[in-house]
Amino acid sequence: MVSFYSSCKKELATVKNEDEIVSPTTGTRTEFTLDSIFLYAKQIYLWNDALPDYTTFRPRERYNDVQSEISAFRSELYDISQFKINQATGKPFELSTYNKLPKYSYLQPGRTTGGGNRGGLINGEAVLAKRLIHLNEKVIAYVALGSFPSLSNAESKLDQVFDEIATDKPKYLVLDLRANGGGYVETAEYVANLIAPITLNGKVMYSEQFNQTLQSAKATILRHQPYLDENGRTVIHNGRLATLADVDYTESGNTYKFSKKGSLQSIQEVYIIVSGQTASASELLISCLKPYFNVRLIGEKTYGKPVGFFAVNIDQYNVYLSSFLIKNAQGWSDYFNGMEPDLNIIMPDNPILGDTEEPCLKATIALINGKIQAQSQKSASILKQRLNAMPVLINRKDSIGMIENRLKLRY
Template identity: 30%
Template sequence: MDKKLISAATRAMLAGLLCTALLIACRKKDVPAPSVNPGGGVTDTISDAVAEDSLKYLMYQIMQVTYGDGGRTAAGGLPTYYWYSQIPKLNPFDSQYPNADTLLAVMKRYAINSATGRPYDHYSFLDRTGALTNKLMNGVSARALEANNSDFGLEYAPVLSGNNNNGVQLFVLYADKNGPAGRVGVSKGWEITSVNGTTSFTNTYASLRYVYDAIFGSTSSVTLGFRRPDSTLFTATLSPGPYNINPVLFDTVFTVKNQVGASQKVGYFSMYTFASVINDKGQPTNTKTVLDQTFSKFASQGIRNLIVDLRYNGGGSTNTAEYLDSAIAPASAAGKTMYTYKYNDKLMATLNDNKLTTQVNFAAQTSGLLLDHVFFITSRNTASASELTLNNLKPYMSVKLVGDTTYGKPVGFIDFNISAYQKTGAKKYLADLYAINFATHNAKGEGDYYTGIPVDGLAVDYVDVPWGDKRDANLIQVFNYINNGAFKARIAQARVSAAVGGNLHTAIPNAKPLNNFNGMVDYRLSRAVSRIK
C-alpha cells in the first residue's frame, strides 16, 4: 500500500497500539496486561512493515511534535529536536520514506549552517541493535555476536606503502586492553600483515572493504598476522566477545626539562572512548576505576603538566567528560560553572515542567593536581564529549591543543529508546534514537565550534609510532613547549625521520572513518525526559 494513502484514522489506530520507551521500558500504567497464548508466550504479531511504520511515526513525533506523552498524539508542545523549527511539516508515512533512516536523512537536511552552506546535522542516527547504549552507559563492549556487529577491540588505519600508490599497509591505531586483540598484546603501531590468510592489500574499494568486513562485519573469528614495532612476527585468531571497556590505552610519566632547566614530571595518558563512569544501575564502571587509578598515579608522582591524548576519541557519555574535567581542574574551579545547555525554544520555555537542567558545575572538590598546563592531543577524529572536555577547562587553566583541528560537534543527544506494543502488551524493540537535542557552552559562553577547534601546535599523526614513543610528533611539540615556552612550526615527517630514524606513515585521508561512536550522550537528561508527564 502507498503510505500516502494511509488514512488519518489508521494512523491514529497505529499510534494507539504504540508506546515509546525511554532507556528501559514504558511506564507500567501505559502497558495493558499481556495475554498469554496456549504455549505460554506473549502474543506478538507486529510485522516488519508495521514495525518500520511505527518507528517512522514515533521518531517523527518525538523529534518534531511532542514527547510529553511518549509521542503518541498529534498535539504539539514538547518537540525534542534542536532544529525542529526549521523542518517543514512532513508525513512520516509518505512512500518516499521507505524506512526511518530515509526519513531521518531528509529531516537532517533543513537546518543549514550559514558559515559553511551545509546542514548542521550530520550527526543524528538510529541505533537498531541497542548495542551502543549498552557500550556507552554500562561500559560493556558491543554485542559482538549480533550480525554486522563483531568487536575485536581494535581500530586500524590503511597507509600507502612506499612509492606504490596502489599498495596498502595496515597499522593498528589502538586496542582495548580488555578486548580480544588487547588481551594478546596488540597495540598502536603494530602492522597487520595478513587477514584470514590474505597478505596483499591495495588502495581499492574491494580490498579495503574486505579488510573492514573481516574485522568489523563478521560474527565469527578472524585470524590476523602482525609485525610488531621491533619487527618480530605474531599471528593470532581472535574471537568476538563481550568485555568491560578499558578506555585508557596507555599511561606513563615523563621527566622533562622546563624553561629554566629543572626536571619536571609530565603525566600522559591516551583515551579512546568516553564510556560512562556510572552504569544504568548507578554503580561505578570500569571506566571510573581505571581513571581513578591513573590520576592516583599522577598525583603520587607530583606531575606539573598533563597530556591527555584524545586523537582517536569520538566521545561518549557527558558524565565521563565531567568526571575527567573535575580530575584535571585547579582547586579554584571547584563548585563553579563547568558548562551550560541550550535546548530548542519550546523546551527552554518549559524547563520547570520538563525537568531538564541548564547548568553543570565542577565537583565541590577537584583532584588537587597543581598543573602548569594541560595539553590535549587532538585530530579530526576528536569529537563531541572530547571537545566538551577541553572546552570546559579553558576558562580556568592553561589549555593547549596539539595535533590537528578537532571534528566539530558542539551538540549532543538524549537517548530515546523506541519500542512498539500491541494491545496485548507484547513489546517489540525498534531502535534507539540519537537525534540532536542540545548545544553546550563553557563558563565563558564559548561553543558553536561546528568546524572544529583549532590547535595551538600542529603535528602529524604517524600511525606506526607506538604510544609514548619519542618519534611521536605530538609529544615532540608538547615537550618543546615545556622546554622553550613555544610550539614549533608543524613537525614534518622528514625532520622527525632524520632525527630518530625510521620510515613513518600517515593514514590515507578519508579511506574509512573510525569505527567507534562519534558524539556525546547525556543519560542524566534521558532520565529527566522520561519523567515528563
C-alpha cells in the first residue's frame, strides 16, 4: 500500500508488488509521506536497482527521531541517493556536495503545476554578449549565453544574434557558458539547432534513458500522478484522465533529433568557455555538439549533471528523483564528475564578456590561432604568464556588448 495526499485530503492507492511487502495502510501523515518517498524511488529512481526492499529500508523507523518533518524527508532522500556506486570512482553517483544533500535529487515544499522537467537554474538573460572577431583570415563568432530561459522568451533574441553572426560566415564559434547553470532544455536544443548545419537534420541530438521499470511500463505507482499539459491542465487519454503511468518512457520515444534553425551554416569548430557553474542544459548542449564538431573546452571543470527528473507530488511536497540518463548520439553520458577542459584557465573575477583581453577569450583566440596547444593538465599559472606576454591582433568589425513538460503519452 502506498499513500499520498491531494491537498490536505489523505488518499490511499494500492500498488501491487508480488516481490516485497509494501507499507502499512495505517499511520500518521508523516509516516505515509516517508513510505511514499521510498516507494516512488523504488519505481522511478534512475538507480532503483540498487535500493533495498521496504522491510529492509524501514523508512518509518529509520527517521522516527529526526527533529523536523522536512528534515526527515530530506534525510530519507539523501540516504536513497547514496546506494548506487559509480564503479569508475568507487563513490555514489549522487555523492553529497553540500550539507548531506544529494547532488541531483531534491525535495521542496509546494505542488508543481506543470508535471514536467527542467534542466537546471535560470539566471538572467539568454544572450549576455556577442561579437565577430576577424583574425587574419579567420572569422570567429563569440556568443555568451547566461541561461536558457523559456523558448518563448528567448527565441527572437537568439534568432537575431545567430542571424547577425551568420552574415560573415564564421568557421569558429566561441560559446561562453561559464555562468550558465542551465534552464529549459527546449531552449538549449534550439541553440544546438541554430549552430548545426542543415546536413545534420534528422540525426540524433540526444536521448533520455529511464530505468527498466519505467521503460517496461511497470511503474504502477505513477497512476496516482495526473498527467498535465504545458498549461497545467489535465488530459483525456483513452477515455479517462491521463496519468504519468501513461507516459512513453522508452529510449526510442525520448530520442531528439536535429532540425536546423536560422541561417548559420558555416561553423566547423566550437570552442566553449566553461566553469564549475556550467551545468545541466549547458552540459547537454556541449554533449550534443561533440559527435558532430571539433569541440574544445576552455576554463575549469563543469559541474557534472548528465541526469534529469520530473516532479511527483507527495503530500505537500514536490519530489524530484533523478529519473533518466542523458546520452548523446554516441551514447556518451559519463560526465558525472564534470567535463574536464582541454585548456585550464583560472576564472577571472568580474570578466568583461567579449573583451579579447579577458583571459578565457584571449586563451581561446590563441588556441584557434595555433599559438598555444590544448592540454587539460597544463598549469594555469604558467599559461597565464604566457598569455600576458602574447599579443592578440584583431580587427574589430562588430561588437555588441523552468518547469517544461517534455513527457509524452504512449499511443
